[in-house]
Structures are given as structure tokens and as C-alpha cells.
Amino acid sequence: MTPAMDLGLLERARQSCRKMPYAALAKAAKEGEGEMVPEAWFALNEALRLRQAGMGDGKVVITTAPSVDGYQVRQTLDIVSAECALGMGMLSDWLAGLTDTFGGRSGTTQNALKAARETCQAELRQQASALDADAVIAVTFTYSQFSGQSKSMIFVVAVGTAVRVGAGSITVI
Numbered sequence: 766m767t768p769a770m771d772l773g774l775l776e777r778a779r780q781s782c783r784k785m786p787y788a789a790l791a792k793a794a795k796e797g798e799g800e801m802v803p804e805a806w807f808a809l810n811e812a813l814r815l816r817q818a819g820m821g822d823g824k825v826v827i828t829t830a831p832s833v834d835g836y837q838v839r840q841t842l843d844i845v846s847a848e849c850a851l852g853m854g855m856l857s858d859w860l861a862g863l864t865d866t867f868g869g870r871s872g873t874t875q876n877a878l879k880a881a882r883e884t885c886q887a888e889l890r891q892q893a894s895a896l897d898a899d900a901v902i903a904v905t906f907t908y909s910q911f912s913g914q915s916k917s918m919i920f921v922v923a924v925g926t927a928v929r930v931g932a933g934s935i936t937v938i
Contacts, residue, residue, distance in 0.1 A: 778808035825901060826899065826900040826901070827886050827900070827925070828900065828901070828902055828903075828904060829904050830902065830903070831902055832902055832930075833899075836899075836930035837930065837931060838930055839931040840928065840929040841926060841928050842893075842897075842927040842928060844924065845893055845924070845925055845927045846892075847888030847889050847923045848921070848922050849881040849920070849921045849922075850881075850919070850921075851881050851919045851920075852916070874919070878908065881908075881920075881921035882923070884921075885921050885922070888923075889901050889923055889925060893927040898929060899928065899930045900927075901926065901927050901928070902928055903925055903926050904923055904924065905923070906921060907921070907924075909921075909922075
């Protein structure tokens with residue numbers, strides 16, 4: 766069982782640890798065992814685990830899962846979304862039409878979809894980073910194609926929940 770902790774002190778310790786370089790976190794964890802208040806020790810180890818998992822320090826995990834494995838949601842920050850509309854271009858439309866007529870995969874369309882999805886993910890990361898989030902969970906992607914008058918556009922929308930995650934559970938004083 767985790768000892769009772771002062772949540773205000775814990776949150777201040779978490780904020781300080783988020784700003785520390787990885788090497789400083791590792792050194793403090795190694796040298797500070799038994800000498801820190803529980804809140805600082807918990808925040809330090811939590812920050813170290815997040816960095817080792819590729820989170821924290823401005824790195825944001827994007828997942829379609831409802832949580833990040835091994836971590837629990839500490840704070841739900843906001844809904845984040847990104848939209849990307851890409852014009853296929855006349856030549857791309859013509860090539861996609863040939864693929865449609867004769868069968869097969871359309872590399873042009875696949876590349877456009879991939880570029881739109883990657884653009885949406887980058888925008889989600891940017892928005893989540895601005896909120897100081899560790900992850901965006903429960904992300905959904907919606908794909909649409911609009912065409913008419915010899916023009917075609919691919920539209921991708923990504924929506925998720927920006928969260929801060931942490932390890933273990935704590936008891937409030």
C-alpha cells in the first residue's frame with residue numbers, strides 16, 4: 766500500500782521532475798532513495814518511468830487504446846482534434862480511376878491517406894503538448910472522400926483525449 770501523500774506537494778514535485786533532464790532524473794533516483802519525502806520520491810520515479818516509456822519531456826504518445834499500458838490516467842485535460850483535407854490533383858484522380866477500372870491498389874490514394882493521417886497525428890501531438898499532456902488516448906480516425914466536377918479531396922479527422930498519466934495509485938491525506 767502506498768503511504769498517504771499531500772497532493773499539492775506531489776503535483777509540485779511532478780512539475781519539477783517534468784523539467785529535469787533524463788540523466789538528472791536517473792542520478793536523483795539512484796542517490797536520493799530514503800532521503801526524500803514520499804511525494805518527491807514518487808514523482809521522481811514516475812517521471813523516470815515516463816521518460817523510459819518515451820513520454821514526458823514534451824513527447825506525447827498517441828494511441829487508439831483507452832489507456833497507456835502500465836499507466837493510469839491521472840488527469841483528463843481536454844478533447845483534442847485535427848482535420849486534414851488533401852487535394853488529390855487531376856493526375857492522381859486519373860491514375861486512381863485506372864486502378865478502379867482495372868483493379869489493384871492505388872499507391873497514390875494510399876500515400877495521400879497516410880500523409881493525411883500523419884499530419885493529423887502531428888497536430889494532435891502539438892495540441893496535447895501545449896496542454897502539457899503525456900498522451901492522447903482513445904484516438905479515432907474518420908476518413909472521407911469528396912469528389913465532383915473532376916476534383917477529388919481526401920478528408921481525415923482525428924479526435925482523442927489529452928491526458929496526464931502516472932504510475933501506481935496514491936492515497937489522499
